[in-house]
Amino acid sequence: MRKILWIAGVAAVAGVALWTGVWLYAARQIETRLARWQQEQAAAGVALDWQAGTLKGWPFGWRLELERPQAAGAGPAGWRWSGDRLVASLDPRDLAHVSFRLPGEQKLNLGRGDLAVSADLRAASPVGSLRFDGQGRVAELKLEFETVELQVDTNAPWSARRVAVTLAPHRPEAPTTASDMLDLAATVDALRLPAPVAAASVLGRDVKRFDIQGRLEGPVRGANLAQALAAWRDAGGAVQVASVALDWGNLRLNGDATLALDEQSRPLGAGTLRIAGAGETLDALAQSGTIDARNAALLKIALAFLARNDPNNGGAPTVQIPFAAQDGALSVHRFRLLSLRPLAFE
Numbered sequence: 001m002r003k004i005l006w007i008a009g010v011a012a013v014a015g016v017a018l019w020t021g022v023w024l025y026a027a028r029q030i031e032t033r034l035a036r037w038q039q040e041q042a043a044a045g046v047a048l049d050w051q052a053g054t055l056k057g058w059p060f061g062w063r064l065e066l067e068r069p070q071a072a073g074a075g076p077a078g079w080r081w082s083g084d085r086l087v088a089s090l091d092p093r094d095l096a097h098v099s100f101r102l103p104g105e106q107k108l109n110l111g112r113g114d115l116a117v118s119a120d121l122r123a124a125s126p127v128g129s130l131r132f133d134g135q136g137r138v139a140e141l142k143l144e145f146e147t148v149e150l151q152v153d154t155n156a157p158w159s160a161r162r163v164a165v166t167l168a169p170h171r172p173e174a175p176t177t178a179s180d181m182l183d184l185a186a187t188v189d190a191l192r193l194p195a196p197v198a199a200a201s202v203l204g205r206d207v208k209r210f211d212i213q214g215r216l217e218g219p220v221r222g223a224n225l226a227q228a229l230a231a232w233r234d235a236g237g238a239v240q241v242a243s244v245a246l247d248w249g250n251l252r253l254n255g256d257a258t259l260a261l262d263e264q265s266r267p268l269g270a271g272t273l274r275i276a277g278a279g280e281t282l283d284a285l286a287q288s289g290t291i292d293a294r295n296a297a298l299l300k301i302a303l304a305f306l307a308r309n310d311p312n313n314g315g316a317p318t319v320q321i322p323f324a325a326q327d328g329a330l331s332v333h334r335f336r337l338l339s340l341r342p343l344a345f346e
Contacts, residue, residue: 027055030062030090046073050086062090080109096133102126111225123148123163140168156194163188170215180219187211202288203281208247215240229343233261241271250277250284252316259325265342267325276316278303291338299335306333 038048050066057063070082084104091097106121124147133139144164151157163186170181191207218237220228238260245254257271275281279300286296307317323332330337 161190203249250280
């Protein structure tokens, strides 16, 4: 019995020593690959930096802690992100998946000149994950923040109970001229709008839920946002909205659409919306002056004839509305609702 215990003890010590060696070797590899990835991103126009970094986590995995991390990229719009801290964890059972936390405040700057926007974000539970493909490329980025407060520039803050975003580059086996694609999914629960937002006076400050899933197709490249937008338009770029849903005040809608830009950079596309609470929403829009009162009244009458009780909306009258953006106008059931101006990003 004593011999068996002695053998077991030796085996345990050997196992711990072996795993410690593996852990230390992998730790050095992580540091080397991190430095290499930083160089690769710099060559691609993305600068990554941090003030200090430590690697911990033995014996259960690897935990990289970075102080004052920041990233910046030129790109069409120009952007910069910085945070108080980043804690990334790697599980030896799944080396293609990295989970991370972003405690503290996040700062984001987008655009230049008159289009520059800065945002400060805080969340009680800021977590995310990265998944890599077999070639070491990012296959999916997930972010999930709970109890979120977002302040854009110096305006009043927005808040939400939960924000979840998933981004995934789509790499088809047979590339085409529009094969630069990005899949997107986003969900916002219990969004609270600041009082100064104009839409808050129309539909209320509380948005129960917003959800969207879609795909951005076409290359987005250029020295500035205006050039990138024009190049994307000319290359046949489009936004495929597979589904969108909104629950806001009296308004509940869901739908799908294909959107692009015409030769004058005006919105172009078509889709279908299924709307409950259309009458009350039109009344609120007309009362606020957002749309013409006479047009709102005529459209309200027309939609009343088209409404059907929808069991998926609690039996509420729901109308299915095909819409189109073409020749500088937004039309609903071929009824011109409002004019559309070119998108200017100079």
